[in-house]
Amino acid sequence: MSECVFCRIVAGQIPSTRVYEDDLVLAFMDIGEVNPGHVLVALKPHAENLFALDDAQTAAVARASARVARAIRAAFEPAGLSVYQANGAAAGQTVFHYHVHLVPRHDGDGMAFTWPVNNPPREQLEAHAARIRAQLA
């Protein structure tokens, strides 16, 4: 038996409340938080973080997340939806299955923050952006 909790959930060795499943993705609600629309959308194969995903895995997680998000909207009629991800050892995770949390937001939920947070110099931002664009070319 696998030692990985998520592999055991995928295999059905640990019960879970599944809301969506395909070849690459499992989405379930057994997360232990109070928000009734909170769904975890996870990749079935091991992939520590976004760096490790191939294009098919990336597309599968995005497609499943959008489908589940539409279902959450239909089910709970939230004002909005937040998507969180914090994966890999650097984020303190011990289960290495890339995943996102879909969290419905309702009017009055506290999500306020200012933008930009620390107002870095524009030229610094442009230099950083140029380096990223160069890698995408």
Ligand SMILES: [Zn+2]
């Ligand atoms: Zn696993």
